[in-house]
Amino acid sequence: MKIISLNIRGLGLDDKDKLKLNWFKRLCNREKPNFLALQETKCQNFPEFWIEKFCGNSDYKYCCKKAKGNSGGLLMVWDPNLFVTNYIVERETFIAIKGNWKSVGEELVLINVYGPQNDEGKKQMWKDLKEVMNYDEALWMIFGDFNEVRAKWFNDFIKDCNLLDIPLGGRLYTRISDNGHKFSKLDRFIISENVLQKWPNLNAVVLDKKYTDHCPIMLQEGNIYFGPKLIKVFDEWIKHKDAQSIVEKAWSMEVKGWRHDVIFREKLKNVKMELKKWYSTSQCKLKGEIEELTKKVIDWELKAEVSNLSDIDLLAWNTDRDKLFQKEKNQTEMLKQKASLLLENWDGPRIEKALADKLEEEFSELETLEAIKSCGKNKAPGPDGFNLLFYIKFWDIIKVDLMKAITWFWNSGSISNGCNASFITLIPKAPVGVLKDLEGIRRDFFWGGSNEQKKMAWVNWNQILLLYDSGGLNISSLKNKNLALLTKWWWKFLSNKEALWIKVIKSIYGYNSGLECISPNPTNIKGLTGTTWSNIINVKHTLTKLGCDITNEFVKLIGSGTETLFWHDIWIGETVLKQAFPKLFRLESNKLAMVSDRVQWTGVEGRVQFSWQWSTLPRWRILFDLQQLENRLSVAKCSGKNVDVWVWKPCCSGIYTTKSLIEMLNSSVDTHVKPTIRNNLIPQKVGILMWRASQNKLPVRSELDRRGIDLDSVRCPMSL
Structure with missing residues (x-):
């Protein structure tokens, strides 16, 4: 049995209704219900071809109640091979069908309800339903849009008729107003009650609208799959001397599949299962050893009390x-780690083919491993139970399959069904189109939801991502992490001038290659637009916003x-000197002169001496420019080192870190929220x-009412 009920809010022929029909068709094709109930069809006549459109089978039977003007209308569709009708009763607010459900051999009454808006109409609906139910002793199922929350009349009807309200999984509410202010x-x-004797495993779930x-609601027999149960792999497991052989054995097991991300997923599953088996056995052994050692230590203490040892x-x-301390420490470390699991991406110049091939190569093992090591070992790429310590320790075992999975994703841009998206965060930079979906996964995980089961979000996700000092939980967005990783390429370009790839970039795009911190970015760099390097360069504009x-x-x-x-x-000020002093630059005889050619620092006080070479001596007003330039240079500082180096100002060490930029982005958001007290x-x-309590973001009655959720009372039910 599988029943889907939905207030479809009109079955018309305009463009929006066509989109709605196509969406509902896809929903039916996916879930394959054998009974459909629609409310508010707003139809006077129901085209029969819609039956085949919904169910993929023109043999399905149906009955409908016409709408009154542009409101109301009911439709019921069923598979005659499973349900054989005896008679149909129609009232103002519902349709009741009595028949025989073949699989159980019992008479069943199915009632599709569309409740009225006014109180008098609701009273009449409950009265009519009671009258219909008094006619026969049968199995009863009532469903639809009752247009009412569980208030007095509703509760009295359920109690008087000995009915059960089946809890709905998936979502807290079935209707959300168009403006998003009201949830019901x-x-x-x-x-x-006798229905459960025939279908003991019935459950109901709210589907996405x-x-x-x-939202559509679905009743079906059997357990709803909410995803695999999470198995956490603790550090103490990974550090154990037996872990290497267990992972090697599990990773070598044969798996099915041809997509590399699927193969990687299945191998991770094998590792989890083998570690779980090992842990179950070793944990019993560990408990026994702790008990034995505890007894020995107590015996030594008692012995020491009566005699000298x-x-x-x-x-x-x-x-x-x-020994006892070490074993208890191992046990405690796993508990601490478990308790802390909260939450913590060509028209230009030509170069040699060999260099071009090098430039376009996919991510290397070394690059990916560096990305993993740059994160904390206790950080996990996703909620799959494995933290980054696992990837580091067993890199030699898993690297081949991991790189295949990353390459598969990068080339195809897709994630196979059932695969966790966590391995994507091991890529030093994630495609922008993926970040939104990944952020949604993190947000659902934080509120206890999933793709199948949504939970209400009580605090704006952007606020949660902020630093503690800005009133957030210091989680940070994947977008900011991705921007920080892209900016790291700027740092690599500036600090590793002898690297081959930098020489290639400079040979294509010129001396500064578009990095405005070196010199202003020319707008006409040939061949730059639309390239991977342009994406790295343009991160500056995103960060500026x-x-x-x-x-x-x-x-x-x-x-x-030099x-x-x-x-x-x-190198001095916020712009290049040729733009600050254009007249002097025109008089310069060597326009590619180095700083050491024009300025020397002498003496212990670092006094500046100048060595100018002019094609024509400065005169008149240009002498004033020269005086300004020398005044600026006189306060310039020299590090005294043998080389010129780039430094990242936000870090005391001067070395760029992704963490420092992420903190800058999270703290740069204008917020008036008080700092989070930790x-x-x-x-x-x-x-x-x-x-949450300090911000009035708990699901108490007053807050539910403020969010537009229908309640019978905002008073505490425990108060007098």
Whole structure:
């Protein structure tokens, strides 16, 4: 048995209704119901070809109640091979069909309801339903849009008729107003108690909506699959001496599939299962060892109370205590790790073919491994139970399959059904189109939901991502992490000038290759538009919109001055000197002069001496420009080192880190929320609960009412 009920809010022929019909057709094709109930069809006549459109079979039977004007209308569709009708009863607000469900051999009455808006109409609906139910002793199923929450009349009807309201999984509410301000639970499945004797495993779920303000609800027999049960792989398992052989054995097991991400997923499953088996056995052994050692230590203590212990006995006592401490520590570390699991991406110049091939190569193993190591070992790429310590420790075992999975995703841009998207975060940069979906997975996971089961979000996700000092939970968005990883390519370009790929980039795009922190970015770099390198360059514009100008954060620190162009590089001030002093630049005899060619720092006080070479001596007003230039240069600092180096200002070390940029992005958001108060002595879940309570973001009655959710009363039911 599988029944789908939906307030479809009109079955017309305009463009929106066509989209709605196509969506509902796809829903039926996916779920394959054998009984459909629609409310508010707004139809006077129902075209029979829609039956085949919905069910894929023109043999399905149906009955309908015409709409009154542009409101109302009911439709019921069923498979005659499963349900044989005896008679149909029609009332103002519902259609009741009595028949025989062949698989159980019992008479069953199915009632499709569309409740009225006014109170008098609702009273009459409950009265009519009771009259119909008094006619026969049968199995009863009532469903549809009751247009009412569980208030007095509704509760009295359920109680008087000995009915059961089946809990709905998947979502808290079945209707969301078009403006998103009001949430209601108006759609339900209500059954008689004897139905459960025939279908003991009935369950109901709210499905995702589209093109209508109501969500479809589905009643079916059997358990709903909400995804695999999470098995957490703890650090102590990975560090154990037996872990290597267990992972090697599990990874070598044969798996089915030809898509590389599927193969990687199945191998991870094998590792989980083998580790779980090993843990179940070793945990029993560990408990026994702890009990035995505890008894030994107690015996030593009792013995020491009545007599002096020899040196050998003292050594044995200390050895037993150390063993006990270590084993209890191993056990405690797993508990601590479990408790802390909260939450913590060509028209240009030609080059040699060999270099071009090198430039277009896919991600290397080394690059991916560096991305993994740059994150904390206790950080997990996703909720699949494996943290990054697993990937680092067993890299030699899993690297081949992991790289195949990453290459598959990068080439196809798709994730196979059933695969966790977590391995994507191991790629140093994620395609922008994927970030939104991944952020949605994180958001659902935080609120306890999934793709199959949605939960209400009580706090804006953007606020949750902020730093503690900005009133958030210091989680950070994947978008910011991706921007920080892209910016890291700027740092690599600036700090690794001898790298082959940098020489290739410069040979194609020129000296500064578009990095505005070196010199202003020309708008006519040939062949740059639409390339991978242009995406890296343009991260600057995205960051500027977020309030972070990285061109001012990367600063050239002058050492010897032999590696910095005097006129063309940004090394003093916020622009190049050729733009600040264009008249002097025109008089320069060597326009590619280095800083060391024009400026020397002498003496202990770092005094500046100038060495100018003019094609024509400056005169008149240009002398004023020269004086301004020398005044600026006189305050320039020299590091005293042998080389010129780039530094990242936000870090004291001067070395760029993705963490520092992420913190800048998270703190640059303008917010008036008070800083989050933290206490490391309480569990994180308790801390989050207190954080939500401080913002009135708990599901208490007053807050539910404020969000537009229908309640019979906002008063506490426990109060007098």
